[in-house]
Amino acid sequence: MIKLSVNINKFATIRNSRGGNNPDVVKAAINAQQFGADGITVHPRPDERHITYNDVREIKKIVTTEFNIEGNPREEKFIQLVLETKPHQVTLVPDAEGQLTSDHGWNTIEHKNYLTETIQIFKNAGIRVSIFIDPIIELIEAAPLTGTDRIELYTEAYAKQFNTNKKKAIEPYIKAAEKANSLGLGINAGHDLNLENLQYFSKNIPCLDEASIGHALICDALYLGFENTIQLYKRQLQ
Numbered sequence: 001m002i003k004l005s006v007n008i009n010k011f012a013t014i015r016n017s018r019g020g021n022n023p024d025v026v027k028a029a030i031n032a033q034q035f036g037a038d039g040i041t042v043h044p045r046p047d048e049r050h051i052t053y054n055d056v057r058e059i060k061k062i063v064t065t066e067f068n069i070e071g072n073p074r075e076e077k078f079i080q081l082v083l084e085t086k087p088h089q090v091t092l093v094p095d096a097e098g099q100l101t102s103d104h105g106w107n108t109i110e111h112k113n114y115l116t117e118t119i120q121i122f123k124n125a126g127i128r129v130s131i132f133i134d135p136i137i138e139l140i141e142a143a144p145l146t147g148t149d150r151i152e153l154y155t156e157a158y159a160k161q162f163n164t165n166k167k168k169a170i171e172p173y174i175k176a177a178e179k180a181n182s183l184g185l186g187i188n189a190g191h192d193l194n195l196e197n198l199q200y201f202s203k204n205i206p207c208l209d210e211a212s213i214g215h216a217l218i219c220d221a222l223y224l225g226f227e228n229t230i231q232l233y234k235r236q237l238q
């Protein structure tokens, strides 16, 4: 079974645009789980422009599925938050400060020593680690040397090419997944996955563990309702 982890950052974006607590992100996490999400993902950024550090603490209290915190461990504050809240998984992302959204994965060759040291901090605390990565064979080959448990394939390039040539779009991801499987790494995927491109991806990627989806899912929920939308996404993963 491929897990669907729902990224609830966008609830916080809407809330923060007005102040107050509407919509309530804790309620969103509770509801997402009731509606069938297999996990909750949050991506606190240093400027706390959507999910705040305190949101993460509050959400942790009610997560009954799998909790995944994404972020750049460059910030000591981020490392402390993860160690304090002890999610099931931390996904390390090399996003720059103020970046609109994640737009590249780790260079596991260049940043091997840094990743190795950082990953050990989380693993010593019993937290599973995943690293965001482009589907480039040399980078996948270097990933296990960092001690990571999983990789998260950065799927924006797939999503962009899906409508013009889906076979070509998925090719590097299949090769990357085969390589990761052969090295004993778990595989997650995320970014720009949606109701059109998700099923083709999940059917073709061998041993996909989890898809982490935010933007498109929340946009669809505006039209289709949150419960219905989660069920529709889950169906694409079956």
Ligand code: PXP
Pocket (backbone or CB within 6 Å): 007, 009, 043, 070, 091, 093, 101, 102, 132, 152, 189, 190, 191, 192, 193, 212, 213, 214, 215, 216, 217
């Ligand atoms: N994975 C990572 C590492 C991300 O940064 C994001 C966006 O916050 C996602 C997955 C989800 O991407 P999307 O919001 O496009 O579904």
